[in-house]
Amino acid sequence: MWTDIIVILDATFRISVPFILAAMGGIFAERSGVIDFGLEGKMLGGAFVAATVAHWTQSAWLGLLGAIGIGIVFSMMHGYASVTKRGNQVVSCVAINIFAMGLTVVLANAWFHMGGQTPQLPKGARFLPIELPFADALSEVPIIGDIYSKLISGHSVLVYIAFLAVPFTAWVVFKSSFGLRLRATGENPLAVDTTGISVNKTRYQALILNGILGGMSGAYLSTAHLAFFVKDMSAGKGYLALAAMIVGKWRPYPAMFACLLFSILFATKDKYQHEMQIMMQGIVPAHLLNSFLEMSPYILTVVFLAGFVGKAVAPKAIGQPFSKEK
């Protein structure tokens, strides 16, 4: 039982990384008043670019840099359309997501001819698990040793970055001067403008952070979780992250817990699918159970959004382009 818990939590942490990074990115954008349904596209773009750059340069770090780059490019496209040109923010997001879907496959096929996949990355070109100091030595200590050596140690560096991104986001949003402007911009941009701060500049700054985190979430998928990019590999994770952010009421820690909830669902499914099938034998056909488990994260997202888990109050000015002219 104890080992099972450790194994499941360990898997949960691994699975939760793209959700957490994307959700933190979403918090920055939406706290500034810019809707971000485009996390999916940034994740997909980041995954493709990271895998491709890592393949060419044989460096996972350069891959990560590339992923951050494409994340920023996408968020700047979104910024240009929705902040500078005051276009419809939702349309802009959907455009970016579909654009990313097309672009990644077109480029993957043109460059690698593998049916939308990129070549498998060798060990040196991807993020590998890191053994933390004393992990081995402590592994014999009961409970704490297990937790430290099996649960906390042995992840890739991006896992640690993701979990550090949460306190980082919390500090920036609530404790920094930039955060004060950020939150004010999302609540009442007109008021912010009258204090002499540029609303658009604040929103662009938020979008840069959003692009960095969104791109990183993709890099994790293709250079740490798996070792290649495959067509449509984000599979709705960007939207799940968005739902987690909404359930977390645009606050970093609650959003992180919502991400972990999604991840535990995935982890349990992977681990216990077989056991559950045996348990439910004769009651529910195996394929039905599988299908149900398969769709459970999507159903959970819908339940989250339907506000059955507390009422979400979005930043007041979300989705409204800022315009002074009447």
Place this chain on the structure above:
Amino acid sequence: MTSLAIELTEINKNFGEVCANKNVSLKIESGTIHGIIGENGAGKSTLMSILYGFYQADSGEIAVKEKPTVIRSAHDAILAGIGMVHQHFMLIDTFTVLENVVLGTETGFSLKESMQASARELRRIEKDYHLEVDINAVINTLPVGLQQRVEILKALYRGAEILILDEPTGVLTPQEADHLFRILDELREQGKTVIFITHKLREIMAITDNVSVMRQGEMVAHRSTSQTNREELAELMVGRKVLLRVEKAPAKTGRMELKVEHLNVTDDSGVHRVKDVCFEVHSGEIVGIAGVSGNGQSELMDVITGIKPLQNGQIQINDETITPALSADAAAMRRFGMAHVPEDRQRRGLVTSFSANENIILGYHKDPAYNGFIEMDRNAIIQSCKKQMKHFDVRPGNPFLRTSLFSGGNQQKLVVARELERDPSLLVVGQPTRGVDIGAIEFIHRQIIAMRDAGKAVLLISVELDEILSLSDRILVMFDGQIMGEILAKDANEREIGLLMAGVRKEAA
């Protein structure tokens, strides 16, 4: 000769085809309170927005403290020593007073240090100017008067020497307004210059040293306040003689058309907005509901007109009784004979991107006269629209024109036409003349009185005390969701209503 705080020369500003400011020049002396008066849409707010860097003038020059100054943004204005208290407060509701004041002036990356320094500074300013507010209070827990004080503090904290106040008394009771005037006096004594924008003559006379009058985007006169009077200013504002009171015959009341019993409204965030309100409206009378904006009038109106469901209490309209179990929506209320001219025509009364003929059926689109078996009868709709536009003098009388292209006054006439054309037995009307020019105000007021004289019941809700006083037969005053008292219009005076608006009951006063 005293020095000039502000000098504007030949300011021009157009919004598309509309000319908001035309060759406006203005001189404001240091250390004075300078009033700018004009009707809605005369260009006062635009002019001040240009001075505060919110808009850019198309041409013209600005000098601050006798130095030519370019003001491209609020940031430039603040640097030049200008502060502004906007008509709609520019505060972040969920932030504390301190956070609102600090916003935009923070230094360093961490918030903590600048907050501590600012708290000290802010407390000093509060003491110097006698403007005490709890700096850790969250804005949306503060009453409106205190929120306004925060706005003034914000400007002073930024070192403003020149303070612009745009229609500052719109949200205040007469007594609160007097308090504000004392604050302004204090500021003047400390050497600040105050620019005071209003459309109310009383305030100009009460507080300003000098006054400038604007009409249709132009500056038409400058006067020293001591050498002018209300009548002259009113005439300058409108460009012709105006009757300050509406003529009307005594009311002939008849049967009861609307009865509201023990009505309570709680809004989405759980705030108790309307508290145990009871009243009646009879045919042939106009009942006015006075009160400072935000004291539950809008919520009361929403429930009476069926926009929000009835939560408890009871409403009787004609012979229909509406209870929480038997709630009625806006469509049902119309069927029961109620017409509704809403407070906000842009957001509620019209779909501004629709053409005039599509708006003339809003709420009546299911009327058999407008419908065939499946499709609507376009011809009938357009004919009806033309007729109503003619009847209510809507210009231009083009039923195909997009509604957003009509002026405010004509948009409002379109709404009034739609609601009155059907011969309702009860008219509920909110802020009928908000943002409307004098010509349209007079027209709409005459229509409302004509309704009354034709034996209809009228419930009028307005934050303009003058409008309530000149139209109503009976006046109910609302404060904090309650009806504070009822006064017959012929016995009413502004002071008494003002006290009720501030929540002071007759017995106590």
Place this chain on the structure above:
Amino acid sequence: MNERRTETLVVTLVTFTNLFIAFFISGVVIWALGEDPWFALKTLLYGAFGYDEALGYTLYYTTNFIFTGLAFAIGFHCGLFNIGAEGQAYIGGLAVGLICLWLENWPLWLVFPLAVSASIIFGGIWGAIPGYLKGKRGSHEVVTTIMFNFIASVIMVDLLSHVLRPDGQMSPESRDFAERVWVPQMHEIFEWFGIQITQTPLNGTFFFALLCLILVWRFIWYTRWGYEIRTVGTNDTAAVYAGISVSRNIILAMALCGGLAGFVGINEIMGSSHRIMLNFQAGIGFTGIAVSLIGRNHPLGILLAALLFGILYQGGAELSFEVQAIDRHLVVLIQGLVILFAGALEHLFRPQIEQFVRIITNVEKTEQAVSPTVNN
């Protein structure tokens, strides 16, 4: 020139400018991949129109895009952003298939309306649930409809691999329907009139799609229900004021969206594959977004835009066959760009175009003003 004609001219020019930019960027991508954009364009156009069969395929795809374009447009008029046509088409198609499997001994003239109704009901329910969640619970339809796409996909995989798959068959598909219930192919229809054309998947559903265009057009602009939907979509506070139920109209609009999307199943399943297949709807739903936005959510525009994307699909397939480096997903990329420029950045060049139109119309006016004096 009156205001409406000027507006139409501006809108048309804006649309074509936006399309041009989207295609220009796609051309740059092709060029960056080391291919010749001109050659690609020629191949694409030949692939779409060059021969009978190509034209048939082009119109066959056009039929699908009309349905999903309309499915997006109705939602858009109600202020909704329905990106769930994909799942709605999938579930609606399932209903079409089930009817065909179940009633295969019935005559087509009975099965067809039943299949249409079943598709409306199934697709409609699949659209109405997110509609309900939006109308009553305020959940954003973009996320919920996407989730319903995923859920539909899981359900269909399950059904096709375990329930509908005949024993002994490997691929996850249903069995074939009896020929009696197939929608007549276009070459058969032409044969009734003695005209010989090449056999393609193009079938009678094309005419049904045209009928839907007309019905939606009348519905949106000429009925009180369409009026209510448009009112809710443009100003929901005004709708409440007018006694129009916002949530009811949102649910209705989403149900209609789902129903229209479901008709993809008529074209694909009943008209072409004649069995329920995996992913028969793939990409068609998303294309509908671009089709509707570039067609300015008007049936006439949707018809033209659906044709455009029919060309891109068919021509693109031909192109990727000819040129190895260009994948057929290029059309997805173009969709993204079209949505970006026609949807989010629709006003990018509008001020310039408006000015341009003002100059031309002024020229016309001066000419009109001058001409009488000339006549005198």
